[in-house]
Amino acid sequence: MSVTVWIPRDAGALALGAEATARRIEKEALTAGVEVKIRRNGSRGLYWLEPLVEVESTEGRIAYGPVAVKDVPALVAAGMLKGTAHPLRLGDIEKHPWLASQQRLTFERVGRTDPLDLAAYRASGGCKGLARALELSPEAAVNEVLESGLRGRGGAAFPTGIKWQTVLRQPPGQKYITCNADEGDSGTFSDRMLMEGDPFSLIEGMTIAGLAVGADRGYIYLRIEYPHAYAVLGAAIEAARAAGLLGPDVMGSKRAFDIEIRLGAGAYICGEETSMLESLEGRRGEIRVRPPLPAEKGLFGAPTIVNNVITLATVPWIFAQGAKAYQEFGLAKSRGTLPLQLAGNIRRGGLVERAFGLTVRELLEDYGGGSLSGRPIRAVQIGGPLGAYLPASQFDTPLEYESLSAIGALLGHGGVVAFDDTVDMLEMARYAMEFCAHESCGKCTPCRIGAVRGEEALAALGNGGDRDRLIALVEELCDTMLNASLCGLGGMTPFPVQSAMKHFPEDFRRTRGG
């Protein structure tokens, strides 16, 4: 009888050696005379336990981790393929407190199934949302999203239903669904995990969006830095077409929808929605002045929905379980769940999907287990390179849109990066300006010039320059960028800079060698 062993093909697991572990298990099993069937899943998101190996047994899936190549011979000898005890044995991973305490809706399938197994997708509730959407009128479908309270998970948190409604209300004709998969914020990887771990949910979500607003064509704008996601998505789209989930006759409805993937080319700015549309049209990713909104005049001048991967991949759950069920998660104006991503200098990094409301401290301590270095966590940056730095005194802030906004921070795409007390916040502020200068599309002056000057001033400060003059200059530059930039890149780069100056003034006032 053959033993089924699950090993993730997620890029994060591969980065920690999952491929070599898989090959070694096959080899050791052969030597031991045990027939094994290696199956590949997405990652469960407990990255400090990757490569996480799960063995199917009579007691269910028994996990071991982290399983390095060198551990495999001893593990197999100890009876891992029968699920027997070992110091690396974790038992049923879904009972692990780190996972059991989560509320996985968008990520319900990730890590459980083979991402390209369409039968498993259907068996675990996939396509139910699409089937229901096909029975609803466009207005009713858009209402479902409105009532769910879902807000854009890419960072701007705009109510998804309102975007859809705007597109629906445009005159009939060519409309588009575009998925922003240009996840470039440091500390974020939920889009990547989802595309690699459950691509059909994204395809289903885009299809529902297309049916709801009358668009027959979708584009996924995927960053070039995600080759693994590209491969999985491409295969999933082909499988969906072959099964009639995409194409001229979606699920026998006589209604058409199809998806094309377009690759980015290493430009952070293309995560900004209008810059992404320019890039999709084959041009320089320079941002467009709004209005008109993309919902009115978007891709190739047609009404266009621009939604993030997580937003779209959550849609099937909402349609399958109902808007009300989704609404019941979360608090105030932050409804549903948020897949948080815990990164940086942290012991137990990974994906934490929970209803809104968890505090920064709970995330860092209960889930993260403190810093990886063992030193105190001095700062966290939330929401990527344009997000504010929070000092420890703000760690009791709940991770939801309004609470963070109230302290001048933002949730963004939900990435939380921890820094220990060796961090130099002046250097992080300088880096924020350097990054903005590197990625500026150049269209508006505050961003193009401001970031260059800001970087110079902060570098001069680090080299022992005239402190008061340089700090005043940086403050003035931040003010100009904040108020006069055309988009969020120039307009939000001041957030990390100003928050670093405000909460960690000692790093800016320290005497430094020149």
Added chain:
Amino acid sequence: MSAVAAPAVDEKRILAIVERHRHRAGPLIEILHEVQANFGCVPPGTVPVLAHALNLSRAEVHGVVTFYHYFRTRPPGRHVLQICRAESCQAAGGRAVEQHAKNRLGVDFGGTTADGRITLEAVYCLGLCACSPAAMLDDEVHGRVTPERLDVLLDARAKAKP
């Protein structure tokens, strides 16, 4: 400066690539991706060819090629080492890895070793932030990279594929 010269422009092959993508809306970036996959870069000589074939100005094509960090006008070394410079990796010791790579290879970001073996590049997030610092050597991803682990990787690559 790259140690490797740009290849001669093979107009026929470039036009064949254009034809494969002509039916798509706004195909220029897709075409550039395929040109780079075939030639290792987008040789400057391709710009007028593409402009003519797509009825664009040379300035428009040049503008796109130079806007995106991924497109290069000279081929890289035989191997490409990308090291993530973003915040999460910095928080976990990425700067030491960057410095070590520069010292060992004797080049800065964007440079290619004198023997044309390795090009060192900065990358801004590989989405491997839960196992920072991250790097990519050719098409292989690596997490929790340290200067010592980087040496092991580069030594192994030197043995397997010089």
